[in-house]
Amino acid sequence: MRIDIISLFPQVFLPYINTSMMRKAQEQGVARIYLHNLRDFATDKHRTTDDYPYGGGAGMLLKPEPIYNALEEVKRECGREGCQGHKVILTTPQGIPFNQRIAEELAKEGHLVIICGHYEGVDDRILNWVDEEISLGDFVLTGGEIAALAIVDAVVRLLPSVLSEEEAVREESFSSGILEHPQFTRPAKFMGEEVPEVLLSGNHQEVAKWRRRRALERTLFRRPELLASASLSEEDLEILKEIMDDLKSILRKHKTLKERKMRR
Secondary structure, eight states: OEEEEEESOGGGGHHHHTSHHHHHHHHTTSOEEEEEEGGGGOSSTTOOOEEOOTTOOSSOEEOHHHHHHHHHHHHHHHHHTTOOOOEEEEEEEEEEEOOHHHHHHHTTOSEEEEEEOBTTOBOGGGGGGOSEEEESSSSOOSBSHHHHHHHHHHHHTTSTTSSSOHHHHHTSTTTTSSOOOOOOOSOSEETTEEOOGGGGSOOHHHHHHHHHHHHHHHHHHHOGGGGGTSOOOHHHHHHHHHHHHHHHHHHHHHHHHHHHHHHO
16 A cells, blocks of 8 residues: 655654554555655745635635645656555544544555645645545644544554454454453552453453453443444343343442431
8 A cells, every 4th residue: 555645744754654563564565655745845935835814814724736736746656656546635623533444444445645734724625636534533633644643553554464463453442343342461460450360261262251241341331322333243232231230230229228328
């Protein structure tokens, strides 16, 4: 996969993309990441990339010409390499919220181009050349670089042979639609708290059952909205029912104790 990032501050990407899995993916030739300084594509001697919005208002907008010129140059470079197809992404608070499903879809592409938004946004006409607007969430960042880096990381780690075990991807939070189960490592006892006995039993079937129950339990209590779209088996539904029944029983006991205290 080829990934081109167009940014006013391309230098911020260097430490991360040259570390850990990002470096491994590039060394293996699985991913090729290119950084482009938007100022290099400006049309005046001052390398101007922003201007005041028509109609007034606070802040500045990224001009359309430098972005368009950068996109055209990236497409020409990719064409010389034999790339087929381009998926152009703009990072913006107005985009669709990024999630694992989107990461998996983007990982199927051969070429991604990510435009990092900045200031008050971009001239709206540039959207004619954008395939997808993506946001990290309902908050505002100084620029789109952090969002772009998150997208690249989430996508690259899904490419073949980047992770040592394919199972590591499948079982992680959100890959199966629910949160990941609790994890523990040595020592078996730390600060008076012990690792659940089932994990030390060597019984793989019981370990798997424990992990699934804890994953469902964690999702129910922390991110219940995920369960509506998760792929759940009949066994999963039964486990959730047991968890809810246990919770109702606990609430009834607390209610009874509270009523007894009030009568005293």
